[in-house]
Amino acid sequence: MRKITAIALLPVLFGTVPAHAHAFLDRAEPRVGSSVGTAPRQVSLWFTQNLEPAFSGAQVLDSAGARVDLGARVDPANRSLMRVSLKPLRPGSYKVYWRVLSVDTHTTEGSFSFHVGQ
Amino acid sequence: MGDLLIAVRAVHFASTAMLAGLFLFVLFVGGPVLLRASSGAAVAAFRTRLLAVGWANLAVSLASGAGWLALVGLEIGGHSSAELISTNLLPILLVDTRFGNDWLVRWGLSALLAVSLLRFHREHSWRSRRESWVAALLAACLMGSLAWAGHGSSDTADWGSVHLAGDALHLVAASTWIGALPPFALLLASAHRIGGEHSMAMAAEATLRFSRLGIVAVSTLLVTGILNTLFLVGSLPGLVGTTYGRLILVKIVLFGAMVSIAVVNRFQLLPQLSDIKPTSGPALSRLRRNAWIETGLGFMVLAVVGALGTMPPATHAQAWWPFPWRLNPEIFEQPGQRLAAAGTVAMIAAAALAIAGALYLRRWRWPMIAAGAVLLVWVGSRVSLLMTDAYPTSFFLSPTGYSAHSIATGRQLFADHCASCHGAEGRGDGPAAANLRPPPADLTAEHIYSHSDGDLFWWISNGIGEAMPPFAIVLDETARWNLIDFIHANADGRRLVEAMEQGTTVGLPLPEFSVDCPDGRTVSAGELRGQVIQILLAGTRSSSAAAEFAGPDEHREPAIVVRSAVGNSPSCSVQDRDLLEVFAVYRGTTPDKIEGTEFLVDASGWLRAIWWAGLTPDWNDPAVLAREITKIRRTPGQPRPATTHVHAH
Numbered sequence: 001m002r003k004i005t006a007i008a009l010l011p012v013l014f015g016t017v018p019a020h021a022h023a024f025l026d027r028a029e030p031r032v033g034s035s036v037g038t039a040p041r042q043v044s045l046w047f048t049q050n051l052e053p054a055f056s057g058a059q060v061l062d063s064a065g066a067r068v069d070l071g072a073r074v075d076p077a078n079r080s081l082m083r084v085s086l087k088p089l090r091p092g093s094y095k096v097y098w099r100v101l102s103v104d105t106h107t108t109e110g111s112f113s114f115h116v117g118q
Numbered sequence: 119m120g121d122l123l124i125a126v127r128a129v130h131f132a133s134t135a136m137l138a139g140l141f142l143f144v145l146f147v148g149g150p151v152l153l154r155a156s157s158g159a160a161v162a163a164f165r166t167r168l169l170a171v172g173w174a175n176l177a178v179s180l181a182s183g184a185g186w187l188a189l190v191g192l193e194i195g196g197h198s199s200a201e202l203i204s205t206n207l208l209p210i211l212l213v214d215t216r217f218g219n220d221w222l223v224r225w226g227l228s229a230l231l232a233v234s235l236l237r238f239h240r241e242h243s244w245r246s247r248r249e250s251w252v253a254a255l256l257a258a259c260l261m262g263s264l265a266w267a268g269h270g271s272s273d274t275a276d277w278g279s280v281h282l283a284g285d286a287l288h289l290v291a292a293s294t295w296i297g298a299l300p301p302f303a304l305l306l307a308s309a310h311r312i313g314g315e316h317s318m319a320m321a322a323e324a325t326l327r328f329s330r331l332g333i334v335a336v337s338t339l340l341v342t343g344i345l346n347t348l349f350l351v352g353s354l355p356g357l358v359g360t361t362y363g364r365l366i367l368v369k370i371v372l373f374g375a376m377v378s379i380a381v382v383n384r385f386q387l388l389p390q391l392s393d394i395k396p397t398s399g400p401a402l403s404r405l406r407r408n409a410w411i412e413t414g415l416g417f418m419v420l421a422v423v424g425a426l427g428t429m430p431p432a433t434h435a436q437a438w439w440p441f442p443w444r445l446n447p448e449i450f451e452q453p454g455q456r457l458a459a460a461g462t463v464a465m466i467a468a469a470a471l472a473i474a475g476a477l478y479l480r481r482w483r484w485p486m487i488a489a490g491a492v493l494l495v496w497v498g499s500r501v502s503l504l505m506t507d508a509y510p511t512s513f514f515l516s517p518t519g520y521s522a523h524s525i526a527t528g529r530q531l532f533a534d535h536c537a538s539c540h541g542a543e544g545r546g547d548g549p550a551a552a553n554l555r556p557p558p559a560d561l562t563a564e565h566i567y568s569h570s571d572g573d574l575f576w577w578i579s580n581g582i583g584e585a586m587p588p589f590a591i592v593l594d595e596t597a598r599w600n601l602i603d604f605i606h607a608n609a610d611g612r613r614l615v616e617a618m619e620q621g622t623t624v625g626l627p628l629p630e631f632s633v634d635c636p637d638g639r640t641v642s643a644g645e646l647r648g649q650v651i652q653i654l655l656a657g658t659r660s661s662s663a664a665a666e667f668a669g670p671d672e673h674r675e676p677a678i679v680v681r682s683a684v685g686n687s688p689s690c691s692v693q694d695r696d697l698l699e700v701f702a703v704y705r706g707t708t709p710d711k712i713e714g715t716e717f718l719v720d721a722s723g724w725l726r727a728i729w730w731a732g733l734t735p736d737w738n739d740p741a742v743l744a745r746e747i748t749k750i751r752r753t754p755g756q757p758r759p760a761t762t763h764v765h766a767h
Contacts, residue, residue: 024434029632029640033523037693038634048434054214055194103216104269104427105190 023049023102026080030114039089039116043069043096050079055101058084063093072098079103091117120428123189128424130182132417134261137175137231138290139297140168141257145250147327148301149243151320158241164308165240168301172235179260180228186267187211187221220266227260261293262286268427269350281349284342291338294331295376296416302328303409310402318398322391325405329384336377343373350431355513359437362429369422376415379408437513439572446506448568455503462500469493509576516571518599520606522629526699528604531597535589543706544608554585561605562612574602604703611704614728623753625724631697633680633690641690647723650683650747655701656691657713676713683718683747704728718750726750 026046030036043060053074060069070085082100094116099109148168155161187208195207212218234253237244244250265285302324309321347357347366357363383405390401449459472490476483518524533542539554541547544561551558578598581588589598610626617624632642657676678697681689695709701717702709705728716737718727727746729737737743 027519027630029642031521031523031630033521033527033696035695052215052217054210101194101215105194105215105217105267107194 023047023051023080023100023106023108025098025110025112028096028112032112033114035115035117037117039091040086042086043084043114045082045084045096045098047080047082047100047102049102049104051082052101052103053079055107056082056099058082058096058098058100060084060086061095061097062089063095068094089116123186123193123428124421124425126182126185126189126424127427128421130179130186131264131420131423133175133178133182134264135289135293135297135416135420136300137172137179137297138257138261138293139295139299140172140175140301141231141234141250141254142294142331143298143301143328144168144243145254146331147298147324148305149247149250151305151324151327152243154323155316155320160308160312162240164304165238165243167304169235169238169240171300171304172238176228176232176235180225183221183224183228187218190217217267220263224260224263227256227263230256231260258290258293261297262290264289269431281346284345284349287338288342288346291335291342292416292419295335295339296413296420298328298331299409299413299416303406303413306402306406306409310406318391318402321402321405322388325383325388325391329380329388332380332384336380339373350433352433353437353513355437355439356432356435358441359439359513360432360435362426362435363432363437365422365426365429366432369419369426372415372419372422376412376419379412379415383408436511436515438510439508439512440510441508443505444508444512445504449504458500459504462497462503465493465497465500469497509573511576511579512570512572514572514575516575516599516602518596518603520603520627520629522631522694522696522700524600524603525607525629525703526696527597528600528602528607529699529703531593531601532604532608535593536601539586543612544605556583556585558585562609566605566609571599571602574605575599578602607700607703608706610725611706614704614725615706618728618733623726625720625722625726625754628719628723628725629697629700631678631692631694633678633692635690636688643723646680646719648721650721650750651719652681652683653701653717653719654679654681655698655712655715675709683743705730718746720750720754722754 024047025032026048028046029044030040043058045058051074053076056072056074058069058072059067062068068087068089070087072082072084075081075083082098084096092115093113095111095113097109097111099107101107152161152164191207191211194211210218212222231253234244234249234256237249239245244253263286265282265288268285305324306321309317309324351357351360351363351366357366387401387405387408390397391405449455469490472486472493476486476490479486532540532544536544537548538550539546539548539558540561541551541558546558546560548558575598577586578593578601579588579590593601607629613624614626616622628643630643632640635641655676656679675693675695675698677691677693678701679689679691681687698709698712701715702712704717704725705712705715715728715730717725717729720726727750731738735742737746
């Protein structure tokens with residue numbers, strides 16, 4: 001019985017192995033899923049590879065779906081770091097969407113949330 | 119579109135390799151050999167054929183290169199092909215990206231190679247040896263510059279340029295061998311057609327020269343190939359457990375077959391060409407046939423390369439371990455078994471030596487095979503000593519990065535799904551534990567550190583026996599990784615408190631965090647390294663000196679205050695619910711009861727000590743605290759056994 005369960009689960013596990021493309025979000029500030037007391041003035045996204053600035057971007061949306069960012073740009077000194085400037089944020093939940101092109105020509109995208117206020 | 123990209127890449131690699139290989143062949147093999155050829159007309163016909171091969175491959179290389187660029191453009195823009203032309207995507211792609219720049223440079227190189235082909239003369243190749251060198255160099259650059267379109271270009275680490283240079287050399291070496299094979303086969307065909315003693319000598323010299331060139335190419339391929347595999351696959355599980363790694367294995371097998379054929383050519387067939395013998399005619403035919411077989415194998419390698427570049431390298435994918443056991447990494451750490459394990463390793467080495475010796479020492483062949491077999495049987499009976507159970511997910515790496523959020527999420531999940539059997543603190547003593555066979559594991563015991571994250575992931579996902587149900591059905595993957603992070607943090611907390619009671623030393627990893635400082639800066643935990651720091655969980659009720667950070671609101675959660683443990687530097691603080699939960703896990707309580715708890719973190723960032731009101735000795739006594747800090751500064755932390763908590767990708 002246990003063996004059958006295990007075999008039945010194989011495709012489940014196999015299928016959910018993340019099909020990574022190439023530039024992954026290494027970490028972010030505010031941290032992925034975190035709650036911060038004070039409103040950040042920007043979101044910083046560190047990636048595992050250098051990005052192509054011409055084809056990399058990010059947006060920050062509030063819970064109503066309105067854009068609260070002032071644009072994203074790749075740091076010229078560190079091409080694996082993208083900064084998104086923010087309008088003044090009120091307490092609430094925010095979602096960051098990013099879509100980037102790594103220098104080895106692979107596009108990746110993803111999103112995460114953070115929360116402002118207690 | 120993925121399959122189309124693979125095909126276009128494969129065609130581009132093959133045609134560029136053939137183009138580059140042709141120039142390298144003329145420089146190192148064809149040119150010198152043909153100088154001494156007697157039959158002018160036949161040699162001119164051979165050169166005409168070479169020129170046709172060159173033009174054809176240049177055309178295919180340009181067309182497939184343009185196709186590759188278009189496919190990349192389509193993928194980046196997510197546009198239809200009509201839009202790709204109407205929008206300004208293509209110029210931006212060419213001018214503003216590394217890939218586009220590489221393509222511009224490579225188009226320039228292709229143009230120069232076209233000029234070079236125009237100057238190639240059917241009577242005497244190029245006018246001078248120098249021109250032949252320049253042409254070969256340009257061709258090598260065209261091949262090597264493909265490295266900038268591959269994975270090597272994106273390596274941001276310090277060794278990125280080594281990786282890139284290795285890639286470029288690998289490509290040039292591959293074209294030197296695979297790309298020079300068709301011209302070599304054509305040369306042998308011409309020699310066969312002309313016939314006679316003189317052409318046989320020409321074929322022999324060409325084979326000798328090609329074989330020398332091949333040795334250089336194969337050694338370069340070996341060294342740079344191993345280097346690239348280390349960069350992009352990194353480990354045995356990556357090699358056998360990912361699609362990328364398995365394709366590398368296919369490539370290695372094909373490479374091995376090519377080398378074997380080359381060895382036969384060099385040591386078996388070449389000697390038969392040296393003088394006119396009855397066997398030299400058939401030997402020449404076999405050489406020609408082998409050259410085409412090698413070319414075919416080489417194209418298969420290039421097809422694999424076409425696919426490899428489109429998929430994530432093994433270092434970025436989860437490795438699915440195909441064996442039910444793996445090497446036990448702790449075998450050499452257990453004093454009782456160390457000797458036995460070392461003995462087994464020595465026996466394996468001896469058996470391998472005996473069998474390798476049997477291949478070379480004909481006189482001792484049978485005794486050595488017998489000795490090797492006896493050793494192998496003996497090792498076989500003991501090899502289980504070196505091995506430990508493994509599961510398909512044993513080498514999976516946690517994608518959570520051991521974040522405070524993950525540990526906090528895991529804490530709630532543990533309370534909901536696990537505590538009834540494993541107990542609230544994970545000691546295996548939950549209310550439902552009594553009737554379970556096997557009994558639930560104590561998740562705070564030392565053994566928890568000897569299992570990889572991937573092992574824990576497998577057990578949580580699939581259950582254990584009849585007692586533990588498979589949680590893959592109820593919890594998604596992230597939730598299961600969150601649980602593993604909590605289990606580690608919880609076990610760490612129990613070890614920390616135990617070490618305080620017994621006066622022993624531990625060093626535990628903290629999740630990443632950052633705090634706000636009075637000067638307006640946000641400082642990360644990493645930036646605080648280099649000094650012993652004190653962490654205080656300060657609330658209005660806390661007696662510690664940092665109570666002012668809690669603010670006036672009595673119902674507010676404690677603030678996490680961080681300051682240098684020595685000196686009088688200003689304190690930084692943060693309100694961070696997740697981090698508060700983590701500190702509560704260390705203390706073995708809930709966040710509402712954690713106020714007043716203090717921690718010490720050493721200069722390397724290891725969590726070293728915990729204290730709360732009521733514990734002796736009392737940290738409120740400055741002398742006691744100073745003693746504790748001095749102790750931490752003098753003794754390095756004993757980091758807990760490494761888990762596979764490698765940084766998330």
